[in-house]
Amino acid sequence: MGTNSLKGSRLFAAVALCLLSVAPVFAESQPLSLREAIVTALSNNPDLASQRKEAGVLDAAAMRAGLLPNPTLEVEVATGALTGSSDDNTLSLGISQEILLGDKRSKRRAVTERDQAAYRWLLADRERALKEQVQGAYCDVLLAQERLGLARHSVELNRQLLAVAEARLAAGDIPELEMYLVKVELTRSEGSLIELQRGLLDGRTKLFTLMALAPGESPALSGSLKSVDAPTKGVGDLKQLAMLQRPDLKALHAALQKSDAEVALAEAEGIPNLTAGLALSREASSMEIGGIEGRETSYTVGVKFSMPIPVFDRNQAGQQEARAKRSSAEIRLQGAAATVEREVETAHVSFINAEAVLSLYRSNILGQLDENLKLTQEAYRLGEVGILAVIEEQKKYFEVSDGYLTALHARQIALNKLESAVAADINGGAQ
Template sequence: MGTTAFRGARLLLPVALCLLAASPVVAETQALSLRQAVETALSNNPDITSLRKEAGIFDAASLRAGLLPNPTLEVEGATGALTGSSADNTLSLGISQELLLGDKRNKRSLVAERDMAAYRWQVLDRERTLKEQVQGAYYDALLAGQRLALAYRSIDLNKQLLQVAEDRLNAGDIPELEMYLVQVELARSEGARIDIDRAYLESSSRLFSLLALPHGEAPLLNGSLDAWTFKVANLADLKRLALNRRPDLKAVDAAASKGDAEVALAEAEAIPNLTAGVALSREASSMEIGGVEGRETAYTVGLKFSMPIPLFDRNRAGVQEARAKRSSAEIRAKAAAVTVEREVESAWASLANAEKVVSLYKSSILRQLEENLTLTQEAYRLGEVGILAVIEEQKKFFEVSDSYLTALHARQMAMAKLESAVAADMNGGEQ
């Protein structure tokens, strides 16, 4: 067990060197852990930032829902000047207020409140998916970095093999063709390193874009694909945890709850509102008695009530629309719960399979891999085997090592998928 871990460490140790060589960073740049990467993305990512700014829209809707209708000022004047009675005139000044019946104000506020709740869960769900994207990009960059370290090691071994071949050629032990074969392998490994270096830069660029880092800032990554602290959990418990924690489920539940509030509001809208008003009137008139003209002024105060008669429109269309929306939201909520359970099952199965593959490499494949390579190289130096055997053993070593890195990457990606499916931190916040 200790030997296996030591050999695994020897395989993964050059990662730090390759990251130092491949990343254009300044001397003061600190290493970036996975947790820091996720926190940076949640703080800086423009999609998340813009989505959070939309909270002001829902705050405004909530404020609008709680407002009362504005009162109405009414001014009316009349004169008899056009009818030959210039002394006769009236002036009326009134104010009226629409009164919301059926508790419409509170019901509108409730709709706005549940709309805000759904929005907040949507923000949390977007953060969940962004975290998964950052984890995937982070592990992709780590994989590319460790592949780059493996490529550098391939170049070093081919250079060592070339030196041995040149020494043996000078001693007359091998034909010149063997040295040419080693030179071809060295050129091939250098070409592979260039391709891997390009892949590393692309994966790092994708990660830094998700983090919304300033142009030219490229911190080192101090994580490891081999870091693993996952504790076995029960699938049924994970499903229950997901159903209780997934923000997308909370969002569709909030939408269904909003549907209930919208139905109640639509039914209340069928009740017409009452408009009440008060008015002060002044009426001036004149009359002539016995050749004497007299003027009279009267003041009156009046009350006015008005209400639409719900004869043709009882908001049946609004109620029907609200009920249809509620039914649609309820169906989506049920379907979302089933989808979440399937996602957890799929992520759990992927993680279990990835763990089996990694265990297979550690238990039976890596154990003899490097030892076989060392023995073959020494046998060639002593002239016991040909150059083709060494080249073949080196190819096998790097192919299997690359497959092992791929298996570690697949396990971490499966863990990230499971964390996202459950909406919980499954590895204790490591990295």
């Protein structure tokens, strides 16, 4: 590689670093813990806020279900003026009320109450999903921060190596090509640092969007990928806990109860309602007897009852529809329960596998790599090994270190998914 090409690469990296240095600086504030991030997201998320407001629609439906039918007012006026009997007239005033039979009112309230319960559990399930998203985004930012620190360490090591190479070149111990190889590695590590800085910015933006923070708010994070409480319960206990805690299962169970209430209501709708009425009439008439004209006014009070005769329609279609919905709700609940068991089992296996991968890094392998790197760097300084050996050892060190960070991140993500599948803190307690 030519000298001009290397200088151009170094210049590009320097310009890129300068551009990133003028990026918006995160506002200084108290470090944000994972729990605080979750609480903030659940409080501020606009989708959840709008769905909480929509619960008022079901509240209105419950209010409507408990109302009685309005009474009916009937007024009738008749006159004989058009038939030549202007003195004859009739005035009738009546009021009627529909009486719900079959306890329809309480059955309608039962349907709306079950509907309200199902909606509340669906809302809780959306909160569970949002919590998992926030946990994942939070862990992604922590991983990006750790990788960024590792990249800075790589840049620093390459700068130190370049200083050693320049000193050895000045002493005539190495050819100029070795110094150029070190410069290439330094440029590559600086480019990786730039990419990781951009990735960290994207990750923070995603997290703060989920939290619905104001544009100017950019708190630092206080969490760590190393702080994980392993589950103390077995997969069987976790499945049982999920059956008790999962809000989506509770929503489907409430929907099944609503279907039962709809069946009872449909059966009650087959009983016709009774309409009772009370009427007051005044009838005025005139008559002529023996050339003498007289007027007569009479008052009558009447009671009226009416009810449809359920000969043809006894709400058979409504009952069939309600029973079909009930069967469908039962099948959905059974299917969802089986799915939840599979989710818990899969999440538990994923966590065990993540723990197994992480255990490979716990046998002091990182410490040994660090020691090997230092020995190789010192050997190069003394002229005992070539530059390629140092570069290869550095690559191995950073690849293994990045693998360790990835394993920590994978274990945390697996734990988050297991907690979400159970819908509880991993060692008990509802989320």
